[in-house]
Amino acid sequence: MPARRIIVPATVFATVILLWWMTHQAGWTNAYLLPAPSAVIAALVDLAASGLLLKHTLVSLQRVLLGFGLSVALALPLAVLMSASRPARAVLDPLLEFVRQVPPLALIPLLILWLGIGETQKLGIIVLASFFPVFLGFRGGIAGVDPKLVEVGRVAGLSRREILTRIVLPSALPELVVGLRISLGYSWRALVGAELIASSAGLGYMIIDAENLARTDIVLAGILVIGTIGLFSDLILRLAIGRAFPWLSAHLEAARA
Amino acid sequence: MLELVEASRHYDVAGRAVAALDDVTQPFSDGSITTVVGRSGCGKTTLLRLLAGLTEPSSGSVRRAPSRSIGVVFQEARLMPWLDVGANVAFPLKNRLSDAEIAERVSDSLSLVGLAEAHRAMPAQLSGGMAQRVAIARALAQHPDILLLDEPFSALDAFTRRRLQDVLIDIWQERRPTVVLVTHDVEEAVLLGESVIEMESGRVVGRVPVDIPFPREATDAAVVDYRRSILARLVGGAPFSSIPESRRSP
Numbered sequence: 175m176p177a178r179r180i181i182v183p184a185t186v187f188a189t190v191i192l193l194w195w196m197t198h199q200a201g202w203t204n205a206y207l208l209p210a211p212s213a214v215i216a217a218l219v220d221l222a223a224s225g226l227l228l229k230h231t232l233v234s235l236q237r238v239l240l241g242f243g244l245s246v247a248l249a250l251p252l253a254v255l256m257s258a259s260r261p262a263r264a265v266l267d268p269l270l271e272f273v274r275q276v277p278p279l280a281l282i283p284l285l286i287l288w289l290g291i292g293e294t295q296k297l298g299i300i301v302l303a304s305f306f307p308v309f310l311g312f313r314g315g316i317a318g319v320d321p322k323l324v325e326v327g328r329v330a331g332l333s334r335r336e337i338l339t340r341i342v343l344p345s346a347l348p349e350l351v352v353g354l355r356i357s358l359g360y361s362w363r364a365l366v367g368a369e370l371i372a373s374s375a376g377l378g379y380m381i382i383d384a385e386n387l388a389r390t391d392i393v394l395a396g397i398l399v400i401g402t403i404g405l406f407s408d409l410i411l412r413l414a415i416g417r418a419f420p421w422l423s424a425h426l427e428a429a430r431a
Numbered sequence: 432m433l434e435l436v437e438a439s440r441h442y443d444v445a446g447r448a449v450a451a452l453d454d455v456t457q458p459f460s461d462g463s464i465t466t467v468v469g470r471s472g473c474g475k476t477t478l479l480r481l482l483a484g485l486t487e488p489s490s491g492s493v494r495r496a497p498s499r500s501i502g503v504v505f506q507e508a509r510l511m512p513w514l515d516v517g518a519n520v521a522f523p524l525k526n527r528l529s530d531a532e533i534a535e536r537v538s539d540s541l542s543l544v545g546l547a548e549a550h551r552a553m554p555a556q557l558s559g560g561m562a563q564r565v566a567i568a569r570a571l572a573q574h575p576d577i578l579l580l581d582e583p584f585s586a587l588d589a590f591t592r593r594r595l596q597d598v599l600i601d602i603w604q605e606r607r608p609t610v611v612l613v614t615h616d617v618e619e620a621v622l623l624g625e626s627v628i629e630m631e632s633g634r635v636v637g638r639v640p641v642d643i644p645f646p647r648e649a650t651d652a653a654v655v656d657y658r659r660s661i662l663a664r665l666v667g668g669a670p671f672s673s674i675p676e677s678r679r680s681p
């Protein structure tokens with residue numbers, strides 16, 4: 175089974191690259207709009223050799239990790255608080271619901287005005303984009319706890335606090351995990367968006383800078399790197415979760431952002 | 432003492448008040464073992480939930496010394512899917528006993544239900560009958576003062592069921608908890624109860640003392656007799672054998 179999990183996607187990617195290469199050989203595409211695979215690989219090698227690729231990647235990764243981490247750090251306690259407290263729900267629900275309706279990209283101009291074009295603004299965009307999936311996932315998981323399991327705790331004489339930590343939170347994990355995966359994907363997408371608009375480093379910047387220089391090969395190389403890192407970060411998150419909570423593996427397969 | 436006093440429980444089902452339990456007064460003396468039989472929907476689970484304190488009576492009261500510990504085997508296994516079998520059995524004991532004591536109780540009660548090997552299995556890997564036995568082990572490991580069981584053996588094959596019935600009687604004789612066991616199987620009610628409570632649409636319609644020493648055998652003539660007479664009453668009217676000739680279908 176694991177072999178097939180690698181072979182099938184690898185074959186799909188190889189086929190796409192082969193088709194790409196063939197259209198190129200046949201002269202169907204304009205080399206400026208769609209450079210040959212070899213040109214993109216050459217661009218990648220150049221970028222890697224010059225250290226630029228590593229630099230931009232690290233900048234982007236750092237932003238994503240910080241922003242995603244911040245989102246999770248905000249979302250988890252807030253979800254617990256709002257699940258436990260009716261007043262907190264009454265006050266915060268309408269506000270959060272409003273913010274949720276506004277696409278993070280629409281807030282970029284405002285964030286630039288308020289936070290400038292530095293790191294804070296990037297973090298702001300990532301947090302706005304990635305907060306809700308993990309927050310809503312965790313809240314949904316908490317709300318969805320099986321009351322029959324809670325009764326097992328009640329007859330065993332567990333305190334409210336123990337019921338929360340020993341029954342409610344663990345049973346919210348599957349949905350939390352789905353939220354985490356979606357959030358990580360959103361973080362990554364929002365970051366590249368933010369870097370495209372106002373930045374002096376990062377993979378998004380690398381792409382937009384290359385576009386200005388008419389270097390389509392670098393643009394494509396950047397896209398390849400972004401997609402690959404996205405895939406791998408999701409894979410790493412899944413492996414980490416699968417290792418920490420083996421009983422979640424079924425949920426991990428179902429969860430897709 | 433564990434006691435229901437004029438206890439009723441009403442539910443609102445589609446705008447209509449349904450009496451799941453209707454004015455039941457019933458003592459369960461300390462260290463006794465009582466079984467409850469009746470048709471599906473007659474209120475057996477409701478009675479048990481009142482005794483466990485999981486459902487409040489609509490009127491009347493439940494008397495139970497608050498200091499007495501309760502172990503419940505629910506009609507469904509209700510295992511925590513994120514914990515392995517051992518941790519599920521240990522669940523009510525955690526933070527209440529030392530780790531060594533917990534480990535001993537867990538392995539003892541898993542052996543009692545014949546699942547010593549399944550210690551590390553996850554609930555999703557268990558069959559229905561295995562899950563039910565883990566739930567039984569979880570309640571036994573608590574060494575509760577009051578043990579409430581809701582059709583605990585219903586998912587088990589005849590042999591395993593027989594073994595666990597014996598285990599239950601052994602434990603009851605050894606530790607003397609107050610046991611209330613709900614079943615829809617009249618034979619099981621007779622095999623396990625010092626007295627058998629008969630229920631019908633929310634009411635207790637009979638309480639039969641079963642005057643046979645333990646261990647009892649299903650094939651004992653006395654057991655068969657009790658079984659037949661209880662069954663006859665629950666089915667409604669006289670035993671089959673005494674149905675007049677004229678009312679028998681051709």
Ligand SMILES: Nc1ncnc2c1ncn2[C@@H]1O[C@H](COP(=O)(O)OP(=O)(O)OP(=O)(O)O)[C@@H](O)[C@H]1O
Binds near residue numbers: 449451470472506
């Ligand atoms: N939470 C509830 N809400 C509404 N009605 C309920 C509820 N619990 C029980 N009832 C009703 O009360 C009656 C008794 O239910 P109960 O579960 O006590 O029956 P039972 O004797 O345990 O049945 P079974 O043998 O099928 O388990 C039924 O008519 C049922 O529909």
Ligand SMILES: [Mg+2]
Binds near residue numbers: 475476581
């Ligand atoms: Mg029932």
